[in-house]
Amino acid sequence: MKLFSYAQATKPADAVQLLGAQTQSKFIAGGTNLVDLMKYDVESPDRLVDISQLALTQIDATDKGLRIGALARNSDVAANALVMKQFPLLSEALLAGASPQLRNMATMGGNLLQRTRCHYFYDVSQPCNKRAAGSGCGAIGGYNRIHAILGSSPSCIATNPSDMNVALAALDAVVQVTGPNGSRSIPILDFHRLPGNTPQRDTVLEANELITAVDLPTTAIGGKSHYLKVRDRASYAFALVSVAARLAVENGVVRDVRIALGGVAHKPWRLPDVEKNMVGKPATETTFRSAAKALLAGAQPHEHNAFKIQLAENAIVRALQTVS
Missing domain, CATH: 3.30.43.10 (Uridine Diphospho-n-acetylenolpyruvylglucosamine Reductase, domain 2)
Incomplete structure (x- = not known):
């Protein structure tokens, strides 16, 4: 160092x-x-x-939902009464990540910016366009079991490692930032980037911008939520595939739904058009599996991670069945 x-x-x-x-x-x-x-x-x-030491640790109710300061610790957020009552999906996802010791130190803002756990990114002897632009991608043609099957590019097949980010994507969170040019609000679906030709940029943050808070809007339709994490061992392991699901069902019919995937792309993977197409359809395995296939359409697996396609499809169906 x-x-x-x-x-x-x-x-x-x-x-x-x-x-x-x-x-x-x-x-x-x-x-x-x-x-x-x-x-x-x-x-x-x-x-x-x-x-x-910045005064950004608050967790406060607002007229639109909840505001969580960027320096609120993951453990405090997961245990907060307002979060558990209004947004249990976030609490569930946070508790699925890391270890108690890490959650006691990790912050909301830091978790948003958590970098990939790609082995080639961490090994400076290996090529990695995310670490050293233009050097190549060791994972393409290398050992790529944990890597992306969606939204990747010839430059990078790394995945976003955060459980929290997947939950925030399903909760329609908004990230508040401040910088030299003032403050702005960034919808979570726009906050993280796909790799394209510039995989070294994980987010749309501009130079010297600071995350100050995360806003969670109260949904008009209640429903249930669930975070399903599939991993190699029961604790302290990153997701091979994860699903954050929110579902409102009335008289056996889907009225509102959010589905975000983790472990499959450079950012939490969510397709609002797929969700819209589910509304008004029966809350059955047939509907859920059709949506899962649509979410995974265009998946491009590599030598060691083709299993993720079927795994993700089954995980989506299981998560939706859990909340239906």
Whole structure:
């Protein structure tokens, strides 16, 4: 790990200014991902701007739903009474991730920015366009069991590793950010990027922007929700496939639905058109399986991860049956 300077911010505006004052600077809060990346020389910042003391830990009810500060700890969010009552899907997803020790340090903003767990990204001796643009993708033609089957490109087949992000996608979350050009709101479906020709960019954040909060809107139709995570072992493992499902059924008919997938793409995978097509149809396995196939249409597996297609289809059906 190379030497770096350190600065601590006390206000969001100060944090943005400190970050922009020196090139190759990074925000640090819980540090559960960034510190590992620095140890492996994947990230080599010249300066760390500590934002852990910013007043961004609140979890408050609003007239539209719930606002969660970017520095709220994952464990606190998962155990919060408002979250468990209004958005249990988020609590469920957070508890499915990492370990209690990590959840006690990891923050909402940091989890949003969590980087891929691709082996080739972490191994600096291997080519990786996400780590070093133009160097190639070792996973394509390499060992790619955990990699993407949807939305990938010839430049990158990495997946987004976060459980929380999948739940937020199904909850229509909105990310609040501030930066040199002011504040803006970014719908979660627009926040993360597909790799395209620039896989080094995970999100649409601009230079020196800081995440300040996540807004969760109350849905007009209630229904039930469930987070299903399929992994190699029961704890402390990233998803091979995950499903965040919300479903409202009336008289056996689908009235409202959200389905987001994890472990299959560079970002949480959700297709609103598929959801719209389900509305008004019977809440049966036939409807669920048809939707699952539509969500997975165009999947492009690689040598070691073709199993994910059938696994994802079955997981979608199972998650929807659980809440129907």
